Ligand code: AHG
Ligand code: MN
Ligand code: MN
C-alpha cells in the first residue's frame with residue numbers, strides 16, 4: 001500500500017513544475033478528476049441505462065450529438081465552474097465560448113478547452129472513449145469576463161493538457177510541460193494512482209493508424225507513405241501493423257505507449273482535416289512532444305499554429321519522431 005501515489009499527492013510533489021501559483025494546478029485538476037469520475041461511472045453502465053444513442057441534434061460542426069457527449073459536457077462545465085480557477089471554457093459541444101459570470105470566476109486566471117467525449121461513435125459498441133483538456137492562462141485582465149481571444153492562443157502557450165481514457169481501465173494522462181505522467185483509476189479506492197511516470201514514446205515504431213477507407217482522397221504524399229508502411233522490408237520492421245479504433249485518444253494512447261504514427265489528413269468529407277485544432281490537435285500535440293514525439297499538420301508544427309476560429313479543423317499527424325520525419329519527406333516530394 002505504501003507504494004501507491006495518488007494524482008493529488010503527485011501534483012503537490014511536482015508543484016514547482018507548474019509555472020504559476022502553487023495550488024492552482026491541483027485545484028484545477030481536482031475539478032477535472034471529479035468530472036472524469038462521474039463520466040466514468042456513467043460510461044461503465046451505459047449498456048444498462050438509456051444513455052446511449054443520439055439526441056437528435058447536431059453540434060455547430062454538423063455532428064450528431066450523442067447523449068453521452070452532452071452529459072460529459074455538462075459535467076465538465078459544472079465541475080470547472082464550481083472551482084475558482086477558471087474564467088470560462090470552450091467545448092466541442094458548445095457553439096460559443098462559455099463565460100463564467102460569478103465573481104470568483106471573473107477573478108480566475110485560466111481558461112480550459114475540452115473535447116468532453118472523444119470517440120462518440122464508439123460509445124454504443126463498448127469501445128474506448130475519452131475526454132481531452134487543454135489549459136491556458138487568460139490574456140484578458142483578471143476581474144473582467146473571459147473573451148474569445150483568451151481561447152485562440154497557439155498551442156505553444158498551453159500551460160497544461162491531458163486526457164482521460166475510459167478503457168479497459170480508466171486512466172488520466174497529463175503534462176505541464178515537464179514530461180508526461182499517467183495515472184490509473186482504482187474504482188475501489190476512488191482515486192487515480194500513479195502508474196506511468198514520465199512516459200516516453202519510442203523514436204521508431206511499427207504501427208500506423210489511419211482511417212484507410214478515405215485512402216483514395218488522401219493527399220499524394222500520404223498515399224505514398226502508407227504504401228511505404230506496407231512494403232515488405234523486414235530489416236526495417238515493415239510492413240508495419242495497422243491499428244485504428246476511431247477514437248483519437250485510444251489510437252494515440254496506444255501509439256504513445258507502443259510507438260507508432262497517427263494520420264488524419266484532409267479527405268473528401270473533410271477537406272480541411274477532421275480533427276479540431278483547439279480541442280484535439282493542440283492538447284495531443286503537447287503531450288506527444290513532451291513524450292519525445294512529434295505532431296504536425298503536414299506543413300507546420302501543430303503547436304506553432306495561431307488559431308483563427310474556435311472550431312477550426314486541421315490535418316493531424318502525430319507519433320514517433322522518426323516516423324513523422326519520414327512522413328514529412330514524402331509530403332515534401334513533388335507530386
Ligand atoms: P469526437 O467523437 O470527439 O467528435 O471525435 C471524433 C474524432 C476522433 O476521435 C477520431 O479519431 C476521429 O473522429 C475518427 O474519425 P473517422 O470516423 O472519420 O475515422
Ligand atoms: Mn463530436
Ligand atoms: Mn474528439
Ligand code: MN
Nearest residue numbers: 092115117118
Ligand atoms: Mn467529442
